Amino acid sequence: MPDYDREGLVSAWAFDGAGGARRIDWDEIRRGPPDGNGFDWIHLQQLDHAHGRTWLSDDSGIDPSIVESLNAAETRPRCALFDNGAFLNLRGINLMPYSLPDEMHSIRFWVEPRRIVSVRKRSLSAVGDFEDAIARGRAPRTQGEFVADLSMRLVDRMDTVITALAEDADELEELVLSATLSNLSPKVSEVRRVAIILRRYIAPQREALNHFSLEDAEWLSPRDRNRLREAADRVTRFAEELDSVRDRAAVIHDQMVERRAEQMNRSMLILAAVTVIFAPLTLITGLMGMNVEGIPGSQDPNGFWGVTVLAALLGVGLVAFLRAIRWL
Structure with missing residues (x-):
């Protein structure tokens, strides 16, 4: 059953700027955030044109070109800075039940001084954990802290999957000289395929995070910039690890070919x-x-x-x- 309404609203929160937050409904979303240091977060599901009129496209007040970017079918991680805000597209590994480890789904953000609008295509476990932390009273105080915290959660999910992929490569290296080649070949192909898919999306994420950290806005503190750069550095390490896994899988494949040729000889x-x-x-x-x-x-x-x-x-x-x- 969908976890969003007919206009695509998954959840919405109002942050008071002091570490507190509460859920809000459509009436408060349309009124906008109250005066003060707080901001709103509106989290939406990407809908197709068959749903007709939506708040995002008709009532949000966001530039149509940005709305188009938020609703794009498939995009790679990137960041674009504007005079009135910043657009950020990130990818996260989905650790939801029945999800494959190579499923990287996008979440797009439009960050303004008083509002954050995010659009997802599929649910992400990192966003669910982030909302649980908000409900427990661990809410971000600024938009920069919001993006930095959620970015770190997305990166943490990558760490789990990439570490498991590296361990699979270690196991295959031990088995290449003893296991049956017919049983080993599909495993090597799968490790290499997953590494290539993840690498394709993870590599641009570093540039997107670094670019966003350059945003000249009051709500982006030096601490938030450092956390964004830390997330970008971890993404760089993950990209290098995936390159290593891919190269090791290629070496294992070459060893398998040599072993098969030796058996034939x-x-x-x-x-x-x-x-x-x-x-x-x-x-x-x-x-x-x-x-x-x-x-x-x-x-x-x-x-x-x-x-x-x-x-x-x-x-x-x-x-x-x-x-x-x-x-x-």
């Missing part, structure tokens, strides 16, 4: 040795088995056993020869 060597051993024996038995006159030993009752012993001795001799030249 070994099999071909055995087949060649069997051919070398049995080709002379087949020639001898073929000659001795011809149904013509003059075959040596054809009238001797012990002829069969003589040929058998001769073939056995020749086979043993060929095996010894192949061992001597290290074919076997």
Whole structure:
């Protein structure tokens, strides 16, 4: 069942600027934040055009180009600064139940001096935890603290998944020389695929956070800027870790190819040795088995056993020869 109303409202909060917050409804949203140091946060679900008129597009007072960016289908992390606010698009790994580890969903923010409007496409566990913290009385005091806190929560979720991915790569490196290749190949492909997908979205997030920290606004304190840069630095480390996982997966794949080639060479060597051993024996038995006159030993009752012993001795001799030249 959807957790938003027909206009896409997921939740809305009014912050008093002193660490307190309370939920608000549409009436208070339309009236706007009261005078003082506080601000409002309106969290919306992205809706399609079939829903018709919405507050965001018709009543929010936000520039149509920014509304279009907030409702864009698929965008990479970025930040754009304007005279009256800042647009920030971030991605977060979804740790909600039944979600895949490579699912990175976007959340877009329009930050003004007295209001923050965010738009999601799918729910994010980091946002849910952030709202739980607000309900427990741990509310941000400024818009800068709001963005910094939520950014750190998004980064923390990345840490969990990327650490698990690195551990999977460690395990694959240990198994590459012993496990069955048919069982190992899908795991290597999956690790490499997830690393590539995450890297594609995580890398631009650093630039977006650093760019937002340059916003020249009173509500962005030096402490908030430092936290945003810290989040950007962690994202950089994650991107480097994903590069490492991707490269390690490529090395593991190369080792698997070499191991498969070695197995094929070994099999071909055995087949060649069997051919070398049995080709002379087949020639001898073929000659001795011809149904013509003059075959040596054809009238001797012990002829069969003589040929058998001769073939056995020749086979043993060929095996010894192949061992001597290290074919076997």
